[in-house]
Amino acid sequence: MSPMQLYVWSPALNAPSIDPKCxxxxxxxxxxxxxxxxVHANDPQYSPTGELPLLKDGSTWIAGVDRIISHLAKRGLDxxxxxxxxxxxxxxxxxxxxxxxxxxxxxxxWYADMTNFIKNIxxxxxxxxxxxxxxxVPIQLKKxxxxxxxxxxxxIKDDDKGVPQNEVEEMKELQRSGWHYMYxxxxxxxxxxxxxxxxxxxxxxxxxxxLDCIVFGQLALxxxxxxxxxxxxxxxxxxxxxxxxxxxxxxxLYFSSEQPQSEVSEDVPSMWRTLWNNPxxxxxxxxxxxTSYMGNQEEDGEKKKKSQAQLEFERKRIWSIAGGVTFxxxxxxxxxxxxxxxxxxEEEYEYEYADDDDDxxxxxxxxxxxxxxxxx
Numbered sequence: 610m611s612p613m614q615l616y617v618w619s620p621a622l623n624a625p626s627i628d629p630k631c632x633x634x635x636x637x638x639x640x641x642x643x644x645x646x647x648v649h650a651n652d653p654q655y656s657p658t659g660e661l662p663l664l665k666d667g668s669t670w671i672a673g674v675d676r677i678i679s680h681l682a683k684r685g686l687d688x689x690x691x692x693x694x695x696x697x698x699x700x701x702x703x704x705x706x707x708x709x710x711x712x713x714x715x716x717x718x719w720y721a722d723m724t725n726f727i728k729n730i731x732x733x734x735x736x737x738x739x740x741x742x743x744x745x746v747p748i749q750l751k752k753x754x755x756x757x758x759x760x761x762x763x764x765i766k767d768d769d770k771g772v773p774q775n776e777v778e779e780m781k782e783l784q785r786s787g788w789h790y791m792y793x794x795x796x797x798x799x800x801x802x803x804x805x806x807x808x809x810x811x812x813x814x815x816x817x818x819x820l821d822c823i824v825f826g827q828l829a830l831x832x833x834x835x836x837x838x839x840x841x842x843x844x845x846x847x848x849x850x851x852x853x854x855x856x857x858x859x860x861x862l863y864f865s866s867e868q869p870q871s872e873v874s875e876d877v878p879s880m881w882r883t884l885w886n887n888p889x890x891x892x893x894x895x896x897x898x899x900t901s902y903m904g905n906q907e908e909d910g911e912k913k914k915k916s917q918a919q920l921e922f923e924r925k926r927i928w929s930i931a932g933g934v935t936f937x938x939x940x941x942x943x944x945x946x947x948x949x950x951x952x953x954x955e956e957e958y959e960y961e962y963a964d965d966d967d968d969x970x971x972x973x974x975x976x977x978x979x980x981x982x983x984x985x
Contacts, residue, residue: 613665627737628662634822639864647868648872655877691818700813703812710797712827713794714795714831718840728836731747761791803849803852806851825856833856
């Protein structure tokens, strides 16, 4: 039987991937000792849902952490198989906590901190993304982070504001952006995980489980990136050394060697393939998705009722398609595949088709500053 194939964001920032979800699934497949190869896709448009990781298991394609874990469990591959019912309930609670709070704090340090974003995050995405995605994706991710962090009243400024000119300005910007609350939140979450870990090797004992993969996937991007402002790294290594050692233990266990890589599969269910092979069906799917999401479809005279998960899935798909079309049009225009000439008002538009022949160093952050320690 051929190995499974996992599409992920590539390693970056001294971590196994620039995306925590991709780290989670890579660790999980290694935990289950699954035979698999990786494809450093660096493009969510490979996925029909617009998200990575994407797993190919035979002829079946599965996107997203929860769906991949559920799919593997149906095949008898379950990282929680040895847990008691009480531990499985605890797993659900800890998993939800980690994937919300730790991810929110990561977004804060990457996008609300303008120095980190401009000096580290944006250039990193520029290195791993193709044109034109390298110019568009970081801004889209920043807008998504802004929307997600709105519940904390976190301020994320527009990209054109630039980097603060000195340390005093940097501290003022961080204070306004929600510095105090977000780092209090991350300390609380670290503390809960540290108490659960205690003196054990892993969260539920001497053997790793699904929760360890999820916790590591989030913490890896807290502890390993050497950003201009490394506050998460500093808090984790100095105040919660057991968690820091725990991260190193899992990294050495599952990421000490590189996973074999493979080429993109010919049958990858990407948006581009659907558009190229069957444009009519592609446009029909867009219409159906939009209509379904807006709640205008009716069946037997009554509106369909959809769960929040279904609505979220459809929303992601719509935005994925819209973003992909934007990338495609930008690429075509930039490379001169199609050019538009504007004449006088009475003239028609003319379309011309081209022939086929034809590390960023940042200032170190002084974490021993008495004023900052007093504030935090």
